[in-house]
Amino acid sequence: MDFAAANTTPSQRITQLLAQYGAPRVCAAHLLCDRHHPESIAYRVVASDLSVDAFTYGDLKLQSERFAAALAAQGVRPGDRVATLMGKSKEFLITLMGIWRLGAVHVPLFTAFAPAAVALRLTGSQAKVVVCDAGQRGKLDPGPDMPAGAPWAIITVGGAAGARGTGFQQALDEQAPGFEAATLGPDSPLIQIYTSGTTGRPKGVVVPVRALASFHAYAELSLGLRPDDTYWCAADPGWAYGLYFGVLGSFTTGVSSVLLKAGFDAALTYKVLEQCGVTNFAAAPTVYRSMLASDAKPGALRIRCASSAGEPLTPEVNQWAIGALGVPVYDHYGQTETGMSICNHHDPRLAGAVKPGCMGTPMPGWSAAVLAKDADVPAAVGEVGRVVFDLQASPLAWFSGYESEPEKSAEKFTADGRWYVTGDLGQVDADGYFQFSSREDDVIIMAGYRIGPFEIESVLTVHPAVAECAVIAVPDAVRGEVIEAYVVPRQGNGASDALEKDLQRWVKERYAAHAYPRKVHFAQQLPKTPSGKVQRFVLREQRRQALEREAAQAAA
Structure with missing residues (x-):
């Protein structure tokens, strides 16, 4: 296992990690697998029946x-790019390490994506191979949203391989061990993952090998991982946090980890925590809120550290967590383009008071600030402005721009190149604690998943009954936010419950099962700027006021 010596300071550890992952002859497979003791347990893969x-x-x-x-x-x-359309499994871990051992680049695909979203990422990345679970195989068949004669080969885990396909086990059985690991250097790409905004298609973020220094630093200093921990990150590895820290956080440190193959269930979560003796747990706030809302009760837990990421953590979670889990939940902040960077740190050398509503202080190796909304100058203490990172003082920073998107890339940096602009608004207090306020780009964070309104709107607008539409986030007690849509029907199509249900089904089938609008509001027109751009903030404010009126009426 790779952990700092007891007498190493955080700043010294950052220097060590930068040298380790930035070495000219760095080998990803060696750092993530081969250097760890062969008999140490990488993962306990837990099934829904609790077999391990x-x-x-x-x-x-x-x-x-x-x-x-x-x-x-x-x-x-x-x-070359190799995509995965897979759930959590031993085969998934083998696939990832095989990709990186070869020196290829992993393209994660969330299993809830519909064929159109899958095809966009496969064609955008120019993937040569897709590894998929048998239950996902049908999404790759030619159809309205999936090109015929697609250039990628398919390797299927379980079930029939189908046309252009190979079975996963057959592929393994036909080969011998001993494949020499690629040594490609710190700037070689490791992952190509897609992130969403509001004004365009999903953007490709290429993660280089040297980014592992930042991921490793977060695992040690903010998650507080120790060699004797049993670690479980419950986030889905189809998204950045689950991949960066549910997989790479484990592989960089060599800590023994848990992977649950089943979907979320509060009672099952408690059982896995107890049975596996989990001491370090990380999950989206939705997981904690769902546990809070359930009737399930914890058993004899051994949790030493609990962490949250993906969306702001609300105070009631910690009021519950101290009693139910035995520890408070520490809120952490990051992005696909950075990994985690502002945190309430578990490492005792960095730990401070956990302030309600605050996402913490910058991690060593990162220098954060708040700039004024309209100028590249520091905002006053307590003033809401743009959350940024000083690239001149952030040696762990690794993002240089989106793949083949120069204009979108330029938006992420100030004109002088000094500041990386997160697109989030926040404030910092006199003690250096950051508090999240809102997002500038309207991205919706639901249950820890970042969803671009443009993607949902693009699906809705091709429905024959929709003239135009807008998608917004609405607060939700369990998921943090949910999607609601405002739709102007085409002439001859009136508002109805049947049309609402059809639009919800439409999004589920053509984008992703988790990202459908929970409510559809029918309107005659949408608020717009003089140039014709939809003003989502007006819709959000209208909805906020309506919800407040409904709450007041219910309380009366």
Whole structure:
């Protein structure tokens, strides 16, 4: 396992990690797998019936060598993109390590995505191979949203391989271990992951090997991982936090981790925490709020550290967590383009008071600030402005721009190149604690998933009954935010419950099952600027006022 010596300071540790992951001859497979003791447990893969499959680093090395050879036999070379449309499983871990052992680039696909969202990411990344679960295989069949004669090969886990396909186990069985790991250097790409905004298609973020220094630093200093921990990050690895820290956070440190194959259930979560002896737990606030709202009761838990990321943590969660979990939940902030960077740190050398509503202080290796909304000058203490990072003083920063998107990339940096602009608004107090206020770009964060309104609107507007539409976030007690849509029907299509249900189904089938609008409001027109841009903030304010009126009427 790779952890700092007891007498190492946080700043010294950052220097060590930068040297380690920035070495000219750095090898991803060595850092993430081969250097760990072969008999140490990498993951306990837990099924819904609580059966456990313990998976060692020795197992991972041998199986990923076979899978790297299988990819090479498919014509994959270093730098090529390989996508995964997979749930959490041992096969998923083998696939990732095989991709990185070969020197290829992982493209994560969330399993709730509909074919159109999958196709967009596959074509955008120019993926050569897709590895998918049998239950996801149908999404890759030619159809209205999936091109015929697609250039990617398909490897299927379980079930029939289908046309243009190979079975996962067959691919492994046909190869021998011993595939030599690629040594490509710190700037070689490791991941191409897609993030969403409000004014365009999803943007590709290429994560280089040297970004692992930042991910490792977060695992040690903010999550507070120790060699004797049993760690469980419950986030889905189809998204940045679950991939960066549910997988890479474990692989960089070598800490023994848990992977649950089943979907979320509060009672099951408590059982896994107890049975596996989890001491360090991380999840989106939605998970904690769902546990809070359930009738399930915790057993004998051993949690030492609990962390939250993906959306702001509300105070009532900690009021519950101290009694139910035995510890408070520490809020952490980050982005797909940075990893985590402002946190309430678990490392005792960095730990301070946990202030309600605050996302903490900058992690060592990152320098954060709040600039005025309309000028690149520091905002006053307590003044809401733009949350930014000083790239001249942030050696852990690694994002240089979106793949083939120069204009969108330029928006993420100030004109002089000094500041990385998060697109979030916040404030900082006299003690250096940051508090999140809102997002500038209207991105919706639902249950920890970042959803771009433009993507949902693009799906809705092709419905034959929709003339135009806008999508906003509305507060929700469990998910943090949910999606609601404002729709102007085409002539001859009136508002109705049937049309609302059809639009919800439309989004589920054409974008993602989790991202449908929970409510559809029908309108004659949408508020717009003189140039014709929809003013989502006006709709948000109208909805906020309506909800306040409804609450007041219910209380009367």
